[in-house]
Protein backbone atom coordinates (compact mmCIF):
# COMPACT_ATOMS: atom_id res chain seq x y z
CA UNK A 298 0.00 0.00 0.00
CA UNK A 299 1.20 3.53 -0.77
CA UNK A 300 2.39 5.85 1.94
CA UNK A 301 0.17 8.62 3.19
CA UNK A 302 2.99 10.34 5.07
CA UNK A 303 6.70 10.33 4.22
CA UNK A 304 9.10 12.16 6.49
CA UNK A 305 12.83 12.19 5.79
CA UNK A 306 15.42 13.85 7.99
CA UNK A 307 12.93 16.19 9.65
CA UNK A 308 14.45 18.64 12.07
CA UNK A 309 13.05 21.57 13.99
CA UNK A 310 14.76 23.89 16.42
CA UNK A 311 13.40 26.68 18.59
CA UNK A 312 15.87 29.43 19.48
CA UNK A 313 18.83 27.16 18.74
CA UNK A 314 17.36 24.31 20.80
CA UNK A 315 16.82 21.27 18.56
CA UNK A 316 13.52 19.56 19.27
CA UNK A 317 13.28 17.18 16.30
CA UNK A 318 16.48 15.40 15.22
CA UNK A 319 16.59 14.15 11.61
CA UNK A 320 13.38 12.19 12.12
CA UNK A 321 12.23 9.60 9.56
CA UNK A 322 8.68 8.26 9.53
CA UNK A 323 6.29 6.62 7.06
CA UNK A 324 2.57 6.18 7.64
CA UNK A 325 0.75 3.96 5.17
CA UNK A 326 -2.61 4.87 3.63
CA UNK A 327 -5.32 3.99 6.11
CA UNK A 328 -2.88 3.08 8.88
CA UNK A 329 -3.64 3.99 12.51
CA UNK A 330 -0.45 5.06 14.28
CA UNK A 331 -0.19 6.14 17.92
CA UNK A 332 2.65 8.28 19.20
CA UNK A 333 3.72 8.04 22.83
CA UNK A 334 6.49 9.84 24.65
CA UNK A 335 7.35 11.87 27.68
CA UNK A 336 6.24 15.45 27.97
CA UNK A 337 8.39 17.77 25.88
CA UNK A 338 9.85 15.08 23.56
CA UNK A 339 8.41 16.78 20.47
CA UNK A 340 5.10 15.02 19.76
CA UNK A 341 2.99 18.15 19.30
CA UNK A 342 5.77 19.81 17.33
CA UNK A 343 5.68 16.90 14.87
CA UNK A 344 1.89 17.00 14.65
CA UNK A 345 1.82 20.74 14.05
CA UNK A 346 4.29 20.33 11.19
CA UNK A 347 2.15 17.58 9.63
CA UNK A 348 -0.94 19.78 10.04
CA UNK A 349 0.81 22.53 8.08
CA UNK A 350 0.91 24.91 11.04
CA UNK A 351 4.70 25.13 11.13
CA UNK A 352 7.03 25.16 8.14
CA UNK A 353 10.31 26.36 9.66
CA UNK A 354 11.79 22.93 9.25
CA UNK A 355 14.71 21.04 7.81
CA UNK A 356 14.23 17.84 5.81
CA UNK A 357 11.40 16.55 3.64
CA UNK A 358 7.77 16.10 4.63
CA UNK A 359 5.17 14.68 2.24
CA UNK A 360 1.58 14.65 3.46
CA UNK A 361 -1.78 14.39 1.69
CA UNK A 362 -3.47 17.68 0.78
CA UNK A 363 -6.65 16.54 2.51
CA UNK A 364 -5.75 16.37 6.17
CA UNK A 365 -7.38 17.66 9.28
CA UNK A 366 -6.70 17.80 12.98
CA UNK A 367 -8.45 17.66 16.36
CA UNK A 368 -6.76 18.81 19.55
CA UNK A 369 -7.19 18.33 23.28
CA UNK A 370 -9.16 21.55 23.40
CA UNK A 371 -12.00 21.40 20.84
CA UNK A 372 -11.38 25.04 19.80
CA UNK A 373 -14.96 25.83 18.78
CA UNK A 374 -15.86 29.43 17.99
CA UNK A 375 -18.35 30.49 20.70
CA UNK A 376 -20.22 32.94 18.48
CA UNK A 377 -21.14 30.32 15.89
CA UNK A 378 -23.76 27.63 16.37
CA UNK A 379 -22.45 24.09 16.44
CA UNK A 380 -23.29 23.22 12.83
CA UNK A 381 -21.59 26.38 11.54
CA UNK A 382 -18.47 25.46 13.49
CA UNK A 383 -18.45 22.09 11.74
CA UNK A 384 -18.38 23.51 8.21
CA UNK A 385 -16.40 26.66 8.99
CA UNK A 386 -13.70 27.28 6.41
CA UNK A 387 -15.11 24.95 3.76
CA UNK A 388 -15.49 26.57 0.35
CA UNK A 389 -18.92 27.83 -0.71
CA UNK A 390 -21.98 28.66 1.39
CA UNK A 391 -22.19 27.00 4.83
CA UNK A 392 -23.84 23.66 4.10
CA UNK A 393 -26.12 22.77 7.00
CA UNK A 394 -27.08 19.35 5.60
CA UNK A 395 -23.39 18.41 5.35
CA UNK A 396 -22.78 19.56 8.93
CA UNK A 397 -25.78 17.61 10.20
CA UNK A 398 -24.62 14.45 8.43
CA UNK A 399 -21.23 14.74 10.14
CA UNK A 400 -22.83 15.47 13.52
CA UNK A 401 -25.08 12.46 13.05
CA UNK A 402 -22.02 10.33 12.41
CA UNK A 403 -20.52 11.34 15.74
CA UNK A 404 -23.85 10.78 17.52
CA UNK A 405 -24.97 14.33 18.30
CA UNK A 406 -27.19 15.39 15.38
CA UNK A 407 -29.63 16.92 17.86
CA UNK A 408 -27.05 19.49 19.02
CA UNK A 409 -26.61 21.09 15.58
CA UNK A 410 -28.34 24.39 16.41
CA UNK A 411 -27.09 25.03 19.95
CA UNK A 412 -24.23 27.31 21.03
CA UNK A 413 -20.89 25.60 21.82
CA UNK A 414 -20.98 26.76 25.46
CA UNK A 415 -23.99 24.49 26.13
CA UNK A 416 -22.04 21.35 25.16
CA UNK A 417 -20.44 18.92 27.59
CA UNK A 418 -16.71 18.20 27.16
CA UNK A 419 -17.44 14.91 25.40
CA UNK A 420 -19.98 16.55 23.08
CA UNK A 421 -17.57 19.35 22.20
CA UNK A 422 -14.92 16.76 21.37
CA UNK A 423 -17.43 14.99 19.11
CA UNK A 424 -18.09 18.28 17.31
CA UNK A 425 -14.36 18.71 16.87
CA UNK A 426 -14.21 15.23 15.31
CA UNK A 427 -17.17 16.04 13.03
CA UNK A 428 -15.37 19.21 11.90
CA UNK A 429 -12.27 17.17 11.09
CA UNK A 430 -14.18 14.41 9.26
CA UNK A 431 -16.39 16.68 7.18
CA UNK A 432 -13.23 17.56 5.26
CA UNK A 433 -12.94 13.87 4.24
CA UNK A 434 -9.29 13.73 5.25
CA UNK A 435 -6.85 11.15 3.97
CA UNK A 436 -4.87 11.91 7.11
CA UNK A 437 -6.42 12.70 10.49
CA UNK A 438 -4.14 14.18 13.14
CA UNK A 439 -5.31 13.77 16.73
CA UNK A 440 -3.38 15.52 19.50
CA UNK A 441 -4.59 14.05 22.81
CA UNK A 442 -8.23 14.55 21.86
CA UNK A 443 -9.42 12.49 24.82
CA UNK A 444 -7.01 13.95 27.37
CA UNK A 445 -9.48 16.24 29.13
CA UNK A 446 -12.37 13.76 29.27
CA UNK A 447 -13.48 11.66 32.25
CA UNK A 448 -12.77 7.94 31.99
CA UNK A 449 -16.28 6.88 30.95
CA UNK A 450 -16.65 9.56 28.26
CA UNK A 451 -13.12 8.88 27.12
CA UNK A 452 -13.93 5.21 26.53
CA UNK A 453 -16.98 6.14 24.46
CA UNK A 454 -15.12 8.67 22.32
CA UNK A 455 -12.26 6.18 21.82
CA UNK A 456 -14.78 3.60 20.56
CA UNK A 457 -16.26 6.26 18.29
CA UNK A 458 -12.85 7.05 16.80
CA UNK A 459 -12.22 3.35 16.19
CA UNK A 460 -15.55 3.11 14.35
CA UNK A 461 -15.01 6.30 12.33
CA UNK A 462 -11.57 5.09 11.32
CA UNK A 463 -13.07 1.78 10.14
CA UNK A 464 -15.74 3.61 8.12
CA UNK A 465 -13.60 6.38 6.63
CA UNK A 466 -10.38 4.45 6.03
CA UNK A 467 -8.17 7.51 6.57
CA UNK A 468 -4.70 7.28 8.06
CA UNK A 469 -4.60 8.50 11.67
CA UNK A 470 -1.73 9.78 13.77
CA UNK A 471 -2.81 9.93 17.41
CA UNK A 472 -0.67 11.62 20.06
CA UNK A 473 -1.46 10.26 23.48
CA UNK A 474 0.03 9.80 26.94
CA UNK A 475 -2.05 6.71 27.51
CA UNK A 476 -0.36 3.38 26.74
CA UNK A 477 -3.65 1.45 26.86
CA UNK A 478 -5.35 3.90 24.53
CA UNK A 479 -2.51 3.49 22.04
CA UNK A 480 -2.76 -0.31 22.20
CA UNK A 481 -6.56 -0.32 22.00
CA UNK A 482 -6.66 1.77 18.84
CA UNK A 483 -3.47 1.63 16.79
CA UNK A 484 -1.94 -0.69 14.18
CA UNK A 485 1.47 0.57 15.24
CA UNK A 486 2.72 2.39 18.32
CA UNK A 487 5.75 4.67 18.19
CA UNK A 488 7.67 5.79 21.24
CA UNK A 489 9.39 9.12 20.83
CA UNK A 490 12.34 10.21 22.91
CA UNK A 491 14.13 13.54 22.65
CA UNK A 492 12.94 14.26 19.13
CA UNK A 493 13.56 10.82 17.65
CA UNK A 494 11.44 7.71 17.13
CA UNK A 495 13.16 5.52 19.69
CA UNK A 496 10.96 2.40 19.49
CA UNK A 497 8.11 1.01 17.47
CA UNK A 498 5.67 -1.81 17.99
CA UNK A 499 3.22 -3.47 15.58
CA UNK A 500 -0.05 -4.35 17.28
CA UNK A 501 -1.36 -7.45 15.53
CA UNK A 502 -4.26 -8.04 17.90
CA UNK A 503 -7.84 -8.51 16.67
CA UNK A 504 -10.30 -5.66 17.23
CA UNK A 505 -12.12 -4.81 19.43
CA UNK A 506 -9.17 -5.37 21.72
CA UNK A 507 -9.30 -6.97 25.13
CA UNK A 508 -7.26 -5.16 27.78
CA UNK A 509 -7.05 -8.33 29.83
CA UNK A 510 -5.75 -10.61 27.04
CA UNK A 511 -2.26 -11.94 27.85
CA UNK A 512 -0.90 -10.61 24.52
CA UNK A 513 -2.24 -7.14 25.33
CA UNK A 514 -0.68 -7.21 28.79
CA UNK A 515 2.65 -8.26 27.30
CA UNK A 516 2.66 -5.41 24.78
CA UNK A 517 1.66 -2.94 27.48
CA UNK A 518 4.55 -4.06 29.65
CA UNK A 519 6.95 -3.64 26.75
CA UNK A 520 5.75 -0.09 26.06
CA UNK A 521 5.89 0.86 29.75
CA UNK A 522 9.40 -0.51 29.88
CA UNK A 523 10.43 1.59 26.88
CA UNK A 524 8.89 4.62 28.54
CA UNK A 525 10.86 3.87 31.69
CA UNK A 526 7.74 3.22 33.75
CA UNK A 527 7.83 0.26 36.13
CA UNK A 528 4.83 -1.22 37.88
CA UNK A 529 5.07 -1.61 41.62
CA UNK A 530 1.49 -2.67 42.34
CA UNK A 531 -1.10 -4.09 39.97
CA UNK A 532 -2.43 -1.12 37.97
CA UNK A 533 -0.22 1.45 39.66
CA UNK A 534 2.48 3.06 37.53
CA UNK A 535 5.39 4.49 39.46
Ligand SMILES: Nc1ncnc2c1ncn2[C@@H]1O[C@H](COP(=O)(O)OP(=O)(O)OP(=O)(O)O)[C@@H](O)[C@H]1O
Nearest residue numbers: 311312316334335336337338339340341342343474
Ligand atom coordinates in the same frame (compact mmCIF):
# COMPACT_ATOMS: atom_id res chain seq x y z
N1 LIG B 1 6.78 27.71 19.72
C1 LIG B 1 7.76 27.25 20.51
N2 LIG B 1 8.77 28.06 20.93
C2 LIG B 1 9.77 27.58 21.69
N3 LIG B 1 9.85 26.32 22.12
C3 LIG B 1 8.89 25.47 21.75
C4 LIG B 1 7.78 25.88 20.93
N4 LIG B 1 6.97 24.82 20.71
C5 LIG B 1 7.54 23.78 21.37
N5 LIG B 1 8.68 24.17 21.99
C6 LIG B 1 9.57 23.30 22.79
O1 LIG B 1 9.77 22.11 22.08
C7 LIG B 1 9.83 21.00 22.96
C8 LIG B 1 8.82 19.96 22.50
O2 LIG B 1 7.52 20.45 22.70
P1 LIG B 1 6.22 19.63 22.26
O3 LIG B 1 5.03 20.46 22.60
O4 LIG B 1 6.38 19.18 20.86
O5 LIG B 1 6.33 18.38 23.23
P2 LIG B 1 5.26 17.22 23.51
O6 LIG B 1 6.02 15.94 23.40
O7 LIG B 1 4.08 17.41 22.64
O8 LIG B 1 4.92 17.52 25.03
P3 LIG B 1 3.55 17.27 25.84
O9 LIG B 1 3.39 15.80 25.93
O10 LIG B 1 3.81 17.90 27.16
O11 LIG B 1 2.43 17.96 25.07
C9 LIG B 1 9.58 21.54 24.35
O12 LIG B 1 10.81 21.70 25.00
C10 LIG B 1 8.93 22.87 24.10
O13 LIG B 1 9.22 23.78 25.14
